[in-house]
Amino acid sequence: MVRYKGYIIEAQVVCFTIRYFVFGEGLAFNSYESFDDAKKAIDTYIAKQYINNQLDIIATQLNIDKATVIDALSDILLRKE
Numbered sequence: 001m002v003r004y005k006g007y008i009i010e011a012q013v014v015c016f017t018i019r020y021f022v023f024g025e026g027l028a029f030n031s032y033e034s035f036d037d038a039k040k041a042i043d044t045y046i047a048k049q050y051i052n053n054q055l056d057i058i059a060t061q062l063n064i065d066k067a068t069v070i071d072a073l074s075d076i077l078l079r080k081e
Contacts, residue, residue, distance in 0.1 A: 002035075005046065009038045 002009045007024035012031075019031040020038040026045050032038040055073075059066040 004039055005042055007042050009035065009042075011035075 007022055007027060010021050010023065011018055012021055013019075014031070019033065020035050021029060021031045022038050022041060023029065024042075026049070027041060030041065032041055055066055055069050059069045062069070
C-alpha cells in the first residue's frame with residue numbers, strides 16, 4: 001500500500017495479473033495496469049476537480065452561466081473562430 005497525494009494505491013492480484021487499485025474520493029475501487037497509470041489517474045482527477053472549481057469561479061465573477069464559460073473555453077482550445 002502506497003499513499004500518493006492523499007489517495008491509497010494498493011497492488012492486488014486479479015486473475016493472475018497485478019492490478020493497482022486506487023482508493024479515495026472520486027476514484028474508489030478503480031484499478032489500473034501499472035503504478036504509473038494509477039498515479040496519472042489521481043493527477044488527472046485532481047486537475048479536473050481544480051479546473052471545474054475554477055470554471056465555477058469564473059462564471060460567478062462574470063455573472064454568466066458555467067456552460068457559456070465552457071463553450072468559450074472550448075472555442076479557444078479548439079481554435080474556433
